Amino acid sequence: MADYKPLSRKAMAERIARDIPEGWYVNLGIGIPTLVADAIPTEKEIFLHSENGVLGFGPAPDPEHIDPWLINAGKQHVTLRPGGSFFHHADSFAMIRGGHLDLCILGAFEVSAGGDIANWATSAQDSAPAVGGAMDLAAGARRVWVATEHTTREGAPKLVETCSYPLTAPAVVSRIYTNLAVLDVEDNRFVVREMVPGLSRDALQAMTAAPVFFEEKEYA
């Protein structure tokens, strides 16, 4: 095996947080995306949105200052930053569906080279899947980024030519942050912008079930 170290979930969240410009309104999905909330420096004004009716929430509170009325969509306790606001569910999804969010970061079971995302059901026969707000977010946010491990625990690629799981939305993902690389979805291709040190192009390709192209680029 080549000598490289995949990013931890925390390091992935920190990597993503660096790329979110000040002033954006951002929704974080459940899983690795949630960790991004704790990785945004307090001096950077980014407004985090949660489906259950809060804009401008901040990191988890310390245990003595938990406010039971203040949770995020993952039902975890959060805090409110100055300038934060509360609203009801229909307004919350007006923000989502109406294209007001600059960015939504979602976890995924699979992402295709065309930007399709599957993140809610593991088969069409999954009789009681839980969709939550994922389809509204995927269809409504101005940009959809995915944060995921590059492969499943069993080593199966999650970046694929065509999704085999039921779609959350077609052709919406523009960027993917994995524990191994940062990739853009461009013209129905995965374009690698960045890899963890020590990882070879061949090794990354072997863990990706669609051709990957390499065009390094610094994000502003």
Place this chain on the structure above:
Amino acid sequence: MINKQVGTTAEALSGIADGSVVMIGGFGSVGQPDALIEALIEQGARDLTVVANNAGAGRVGLAKLLDAGRVRRIICSYPRSSGSVVFEDLFRAGLLELEIVPQGTLAERIRAAGAGIAGFYTPTTVGTILAKGKETREFSGRLYVLEQALGADVALIQAWRTDRIGNCVYRETGRNFNAVMATAARTTIVQTCGMTEVGGLDPEAIVTPGIFVHRVVHIPDGEAAAPAHLKKEEV
């Protein structure tokens, strides 16, 4: 004098018929009207259709109502969550019908019912299995799916402060589905953490005007869920 306040949860829930469609506010446990759900279990109505974001957790609240075999059908976005054992058992045994609705579509279907809108086109679910069998139409080059309004016979709501007219304010993320569901039922029943005098709520801050509310019951126990620094605070 208008007085929508009743003394007990039993009075608040009187007259709910078998076969009713019942909306239950809340998101997870926040803003969930637990005392009204308990009272609905006591009240005894059967063959219910429940509209809620989640399908209950543990053996209390909505899960207990399901466990008592009183719900025929549940319409929700996120039935399977940590501790949703009652739902999963009933569903697997074929004893509960399920309609999965994306969360934003659920909120908008409820809003539409409250606003007298029969249906609407949404981009959510386009290209997915949840759009199957639904009309899809193109507007300005983009595809949308037709969804229909979802109203109810009864809505069970938790508010933070309420007056006898039924004006409500909510607490932080406790507003969630409550404020939307309050508009969409023929009978809206509010469990409130605190009663205030008429005129005691800032008219600029009232989220649910009393026109949407039919019965109010004061459950000061709800205060237990409030952080210590808020318990003594007036609105």
